[in-house]
Amino acid sequence: MIGFDPHDHSACIRDAVAAADALCMHAGLRLTPVRRRVLEILLERHRAMGAYEILELLRAEGLGSQPPVAYRALDFLTTHGLVHRIERLNAFVACATPGAAHDPAFLICRKCESVAETEADLAPVAAGAGFELEATVVEMQGLCPRCRE
């Protein structure tokens, strides 16, 4: 589980951007200024942000002002596994383990709004139903360790 524990967040951001750079370089993808900035914005907070919330920040920085700007960057980042979409919130969160193929599961604190990423294996459930599993959405709402106290 990655997200609720205290950590060196500057390094956390730096490493994640470096990983994104490496991943894009290797795959022949372009981490353009808008895309990079959207990723950074999401990394700076460990929480889910709506497309329009991100767009406001981009607008303030002169990086774009219309919805497609944000949605295109988010499409790129989600397609390549750098960002995940939280369906329950219609929002987006930076991936905690970019590069590694994974079926993410999210723990969403309703009080502090932080989001942690972990994994949940649903293959046995799908197999039991004879279902050919292609993608999963796993989102848990509740209270994070800090907010429970």
Added chain:
Amino acid sequence: MIGFDPHDHSACIRDAVAAADALCMHAGLRLTPVRRRVLEILLERHRAMGAYEILELLRAEGLGSQPPVAYRALDFLTTHGLVHRIERLNAFVACATPGAAHDPAFLICRKCESVAETEADLAPVAAGAGFELEATVVEMQGLCPRCRE
């Protein structure tokens, strides 16, 4: 798992409506014509339907024509566990086991669009992260047994 297997669907609908009636009677809730009809519409198909798709049917039957009509009925039905919301689809599906408290997990066929309901226990995942679990969203996309063939 309930939903993909062939079954006596007329009885399936009848039983579910009867269960809803009983549940409402017992809890002092009113299963009004619009609410009952929305539940029936969802039961008639074992698939998720958007609020506006349901609204069109209501409109054709003279049961309401504005969005709040559909959303209010769906709010009532979801609040009382007769219908579940599928976050991934912004859509709704009739509950397969109304009355019983449960954390539903859905298997959504991308080809025939049918939806089956089962359960997935995420308590261990949450506990492992020190997270106090209050609600879950579990949605699997793929191919149902019939569409795999």
Added chain:
DNA sequence: CTTGATATGTTATAATATCACCTTTAGCAA
């Protein structure tokens, strides 16, 4: 009946997401 609570009708609007079309830029080959 009266009354208070619940449900519905209706208009408007908010919030989220995509389309369509054109311009710019980056990468590449001649």
Added chain:
DNA sequence: TTGCTAAAGGTGATATTATAACATATCAAG
């Protein structure tokens, strides 16, 4: 360098999903 091509971005319009606000109607209890 130059011209070509594909990808990315700028922008206005629009589609889709959801809720707010307020008036009216219905119901169940006293």
